Amino acid sequence: MTDIDEHEQGERVRAWLKNNGSSLITGVALGLAALGGWQWWQNQGELRKVEAASEFLAYTRASEGDQTDKALAHAAAISQNHPETPYVALVALNEAQRLQADGKAEEAIAKLDAVPTEHLDPALAELLQLRAMRLLAGLDRHEDVLKRLDAQPLPSYPGVAGELRGDAELALGNREQARQAYEQALAALDLAAPTRGIVEMKFTAAGGRLPETPEA
Template structure:
């Protein structure tokens, strides 16, 4: 090997050592940051898993209490958030209704902080219960701004329950317009419109 080559290697080695000395703190910091990210990710995963198990246990407890007829079964879900909590509240409310405890079902649905994607389902189920328990005025306020067929139908039900037949017919007509012609619920909605004194027109005709 030529002397020049050795000098080049020596010079390159010195440059590497100098660079390492100059950047030692940066390198150590990068390694520590990488370890922190890995540890943090593992901790977060374990934390989420623990939370998931706790939530599942809470929701199972609420459902078991509802099935056993325990008072205030829905109180276990009060303030709970997320899709699991919402689905559990809907299940508990259904059990309570079947047991003839509509007021408890209303409290259950009001107590949970519904997942945004499931909020319309909770709102409409709650409105049904309010109408069935002579709280149609509350149901109307709850359904204010509803534009889908199910919401409009419930508004019609609430208006009819308060004696506002003409307004109920308007909501039923709007619901039919928003509903697919082949929808299974169409016949039920047509019967409601007729019971309210309305006329069922052909889907192709203007209402």
């Protein structure tokens, strides 16, 4: 899987649900296929699928309409009635974003950490950890970021993981470790990746040397 922004997977599903509410099952099926939730979708009964998808659609509309109380009620219903679905993770990602915007980063981290991951596709479970690590970095809790990366190295997002490790090491004054981490990130990133230029700058700032570009 190529590295993506931590919200991109959730946005794929939310966009489908918003634009295809009248074709709910089709929209959700395609969205979950992009999320790695296709196996879950296939294994559920039709009624169960529609109930879970409808609840998430209602949550999404309330959230986008700034109806916080209503959105939280739908979020609670999803957590209670459909805990085995990918929607629990998508709600947590969205709620974490809202909490961060309200200056409640610690609560956002707790929200992400509370999601059960045993039913999730590994890439989606890693996305929760990735978002939590970014929040920890924003709180200057760099040692905690490194501990999490050691415990859960995020194999689905090697470029992002390398950059996170490099940022944490550099913030702690470990320049050589940071250089090595950025080098690993660059090795994992596609040449056309939108974040590659930023990682290259971090790599050179940490003492790395980029290969010379052959003259045309």
